[in-house]
Every structure is written in structure tokens, then in C-alpha cells.
Amino acid sequence: MLDDITEAVLAHEEVAKYLRGGYGASADAARERIIACLDELRTTQRYKMYRALQHPLYPILRKIERKQENLFHVTGAVKTHRIMYASNHKSHTDYLVEPLVLDDNGVRPPVIAAGINLFGGPLGLIHRYVTGAIPIRRNTKDPAYLITLKAYVAEVLKRHDLLFYPEGGRSYSGEIKVAKTGLISAALSADCSNLVVIPTAIAYDLVLEDHILARQRVKKRQRAFTRELAEMVRYAVGYRSRAFVTFGAPIPAGSHDVQTRGDLVELTRLIRTRIGALYKVLPTAIVAAAMRPSITRRDLESRIDQLIDELSARHANLGVTSGKQAIDEAAEPLETRGIIVVERGRFRVRERSVLRYYGRTIEHLLAAPARTH
Numbered sequence: 476m477l478d479d480i481t482e483a484v485l486a487h488e489e490v491a492k493y494l495r496g497g498y499g500a501s502a503d504a505a506r507e508r509i510i511a512c513l514d515e516l517r518t519t520q521r522y523k524m525y526r527a528l529q530h531p532l533y534p535i536l537r538k539i540e541r542k543q544e545n546l547f548h549v550t551g552a553v554k555t556h557r558i559m560y561a562s563n564h565k566s567h568t569d570y571l572v573e574p575l576v577l578d579d580n581g582v583r584p585p586v587i588a589a590g591i592n593l594f595g596g597p598l599g600l601i602h603r604y605v606t607g608a609i610p611i612r613r614n615t616k617d618p619a620y621l622i623t624l625k626a627y628v629a630e631v632l633k634r635h636d637l638l639f640y641p642e643g644g645r646s647y648s649g650e651i652k653v654a655k656t657g658l659i660s661a662a663l664s665a666d667c668s669n670l671v672v673i674p675t676a677i678a679y680d681l682v683l684e685d686h687i688l689a690r691q692r693v694k695k696r697q698r699a700f701t702r703e704l705a706e707m708v709r710y711a712v713g714y715r716s717r718a719f720v721t722f723g724a725p726i727p728a729g730s731h732d733v734q735t736r737g738d739l740v741e742l743t744r745l746i747r748t749r750i751g752a753l754y755k756v757l758p759t760a761i762v763a764a765a766m767r768p769s770i771t772r773r774d775l776e777s778r779i780d781q782l783i784d785e786l787s788a789r790h791a792n793l794g795v796t797s798g799k800q801a802i803d804e805a806a807e808p809l810e811t812r813g814i815i816v817v818e819r820g821r822f823r824v825r826e827r828s829v830l831r832y833y834g835r836t837i838e839h840l841l842a843a844p845a846r847t848h
Contacts, residue, residue, distance in 0.1 A: 480630050484513055487626035498618050505619070512623035518586060518607050518631075536575070538714050539568060539679075543576045544721040544755070544792075552671055552725045553582055557632055559662050559728070560585055561746045562675040563651050563754065564640035566682050568718070570608070573638060573677060576720045585636035588628070588658055590644060607635065611658075613643050621657075628658060629665035637662070638675075641746060647688045649835035651754070654747040656739050663728055663739070671725035672742075674749035676792075678836070680759050681716040681808055689832035713811060719755040721792060751839045756786055757794045758805035763833035764841070765798075766815070769823045776802060782841070791840045 484490055492498075494505050552558055562573060574584045584607075591610040609631070612620060631637060641654035662670065682688070726745065765778035776798030783801075786793060795801045806822070809815045814826045814833075824830055 480517075480627075480634075481510075481513060483630045484623065484626040485509070487622075487629070489622045490626050493619060493622050500619075508619040509623050512620045513627060515591075516609055516624060516627045518609050535568065535711070536571065538711065538716065539572060540715075540717045541572055541576050541579065542717055542719050543580065544719060545753075546580055546582075546722060548673060548722045548724055549577065549582055550580070552673065553636075556669045556671045556725065557667050558585065558636040558725075559632065559670060559672045560636065560638040560675045561641050561654075561659075561672050561750065562638065562677055563750050564642050564645045565677055565679060566645060566684055568683055569640075569645075569677055570638070572718045573675065573720055583636060585638040586631055588637065588639035624657075625661040625664060628661035629667075632662055632665040632667055632670060641743065641750075645684075645688065647691050649689070649832040651747065651751050651836075651839055654743045656743050659743055659746070660739055663742075668729055670728040672728055672746060673725050674723035674746055674753060676719075676721045676723075676750050676753035676755065678719045678721075678755040678757055678760075678794075679716045680757050680805075681714065681812060682832075683711060683714060683716075685812070685814075685829050685832055686826070689826075689829040715808070717757075719757070719794065721753040721755055723749045723753050752790075753792055754837070754840070755792050755794050756837050756840065758801040759809060760833050760836045761786075761795055761801050762805040762809065763814075763830045764837055766822065766824060766830055766834070769821060772802060772820050772822065775822055785842065786837070786840055789840055789842075791837075 485494070490509060493500075493509065494502060496502055496505060498505070500508065549558070560573070562569065570587050570589060574587065578584050586607040586609060588611050589608045591612050609628070611624070615621070628637070639658045641659065642652040643655050646652050659672075662672075726742070726749070728742075761779055761782055762775070765775060765782055767774075767778075770778075779798035779801045783793065783796065783798070795804070806815070806817055809830075810817055812829075814824075814829045816823045816825050
């Protein structure tokens with residue numbers, strides 16, 4: 476006996492073509508491969524248990540103050556639409572913070588599309604059977620997997636909202652990366668007339684993995700999550716941060732044709748642009764963008780004031796209004812984090828790669844990127 480979602484996936488046009496041997500495999504081998512992919516992707520969300528997860532995760536969550544902006548875009552859309560949240564990806568804490576911001580405000584939590592590297596051990600069981608996360612294999616060219624993934628996401632969207640990260644993995648450089656089209660294409664194929672995409676931007680005063688990401692800058696290979704987790708625990712000592720989750724106006728998905736490559740690329744670029752515009756400009760980022768290898772407080776304030784004027788003219792989502800405020804709020808956290816040193820009124824760079832990481836987070840909002848040394 477097949478469950479309804481399996482039957483629906485098997486009935487999708489591309490899946491049916493694959494099962495008929497359209498990609499060179501025998502019917503039996505093709506069906507076995509599709510079922511195996513589907514078993515890997517299958518996920519279940521148990522909402523009551525999901526809410527209870529806040530308690531064992533409290534040691535991490537208590538270090539991050541959650542703040543939301545423009546929630547009215549969500550509360551207005553959730554009543555009549557199926558929602559696909561498209562967010563930038565900063566940290567492994569994103570998929571803890573963002574759904575909890577929704578839950579804090581009584582909004583139904585979405586299913587999450589997450590990298591398959593997060594599905595090992597106890598955490599994998601929690602993702603698969605509680606939070607409702609879909610394990611995604613990135614950079615694969617296996618046609619059976621890609622066809623099944625597209626059909627499965629389309630069926631999930633008929634039953635649940637979905638949170639995904641168009642960039643794929645986290646940004647190792649700090650920048651908002653180029654968005655990928657795969658899951659957006661899958662969503663458009665869902666034939667869900669009331670589907671909307673809500674651009675979502677998440678920004679932190681300090682990213683938990685900042686030192687880890689910045690030193691690598693470009694992701695060279697997938698490391699075991701257990702190793703990453705051990706490093707994150709080390710950098711969590713003394714860690715405190717705010718997380719701003721900002722929601723944008725819904726983008727109707729029905730007006731775009733999944734069969735037209737131009738429409739798909741246009742929608743993907745629009746989503747990325749909206750996310751970039753929503754991104755909260757926080758004191759740590761603007762101090763990093765204005766910083767020099769060695770600079771007096773007065774000169775740093777002046778440089779920040781100039782950046783704020785430019786960002787204000789571009790209607791950036793500013794979380795700071797003056798150079799003085801930025802330094803007052805960012806200097807101590809950056810110094811405690813070992814990123815800068817403040818001595819006798821002069822600011823010096825201690826961890827150049829990490830400072831550049833924060834400076835790059837707002838480069839997309841500037842006419843010419845600030846050069847942090």
C-alpha cells in the first residue's frame with residue numbers, strides 16, 4: 476500500500492517518464508531508484524514536539540535575542556495562501572531562529588529544506604521526524620534524485636509551507652550569494668494557485684560560526700556536521716547576539732511559468748534582490764565596513780557617518796543612525812570576540828578575515844564596496 480504523497484509523486488509527469496525507461500533504466504530498476512530517493516527525502520513534522528524542542532536547545536537559543544520585522548506580510552498572507560519563505564543563509568542557527576520567530580507569533584511553522592549533512596545521528600532524527608526538514612543533496616546530477624526531489628517538494632507545498640535558502644549552503648564570505656533555481660523551479664511546478672514567495676532576511680550582530688566561515692571564505696568540501704558543531708560550541712563561549720528576521724511583501728508565484736527559463740531566472744533574481752534590500756544593517760557590519768588597520772575613534776565615526784548617509788539614500792534597512800551609536804554598540808562585542816583591539820582611543824584590526832566577513836555582509840547595499848584592511 477502506497478501513501479498518498481508517494482502515489483502523487485509517482486504520478487508526476489517527469490517521474491512517470493523515468494519509470495517508463497525514459498532515462499535508460501529498466502522499469503523495475505527505475506521504480507526501485509525513485510522509491511529509494513523518496514524514502515530519503517520523506518519527512519514528518521510533529522508540531523507539539525517541535526515546540527518542545529526549544530527546551531533542550533535553550534543553552535543556544537538563550538544567547539540569541541530574536542527580533543522580527545514586518546511580520547504583517549506573513550500574517551496577512553498565511554490566512555489565504557501557501558507560503559514559501561526564501562531566506563539568505565548565515566548560520567546553522569538560522570533554521571532554529573527563523574521558524575521560532577514564526578512560532579513565537581502564532582504562525583504555523585514551515586517545513587525546512589536543509590543540507591543532507593545535517594541528518595546524521597540524533598540531530599538527523601529530530602530533523603526528519605520532528606521539525607520536518609527535507610534532506611537536500613546539493614551539486615548532484617543524478618536524474619532520478621533530481622526528478623524525485625522536484626516532485627516531492629511540489630507535493631509537500633500542497634500540504635505545508637516551506638522555508639528554503641536559495642543560496643544553498645551558508646555564505647562563507649559574508650556576502651549574499653547568487654541564488655540557485657532548483658527549489659524555486661520545483662515550487663512553481665506544484666500547480667498551487669495560491670502560492671506566494673515571502674523574501675526573508677536574517678542578520679546577526681555576531682554570527683556564531685564567524686571565525687570558522689571567514690577563515691575558509693570559500694567552501695571547499697563538506698565537513699562532518701559533528702566537527703562543525705564541536706567548533707561552534709567552542710566559539711559559543713561568551714557569545715551573545717541579536718538576530719533580526721525581516722519579512723518582505725509576498726511575491727505571487729502563479730504569474731511565473733515554470734517551463735520558461737527566462738521567467739524562472741527573473742523570479743530568482745527578484746527574490747535575491749528583495750532579500751538584499753531587507754537585510755538589516757547592524758552596528759558590527761557598518762563598523763567592519765568602515766574600519767582601517769589602525770584608526771582613531773573620531774575618524775572611524777566620520778567614515779561610518781558617510782556610509783550611513785549613503786545607505787540611507789539607498790533606503791537600506793538601517794539598524795543604526797550615527798557613527799557614535801555604531802561604535803558604542805559594536806566596539807565591545809567585536810573586541811570581546813577577538814576581532815578588533817581598542818587601545819587609548821585607537822582601533823586596530825586583530826582578525827582581518829573575520830572583520831572582512833562582516834564588512835562584506837552589506838557590500839550589496841553600497842555603490843562601491845568599502846575596503847576593510
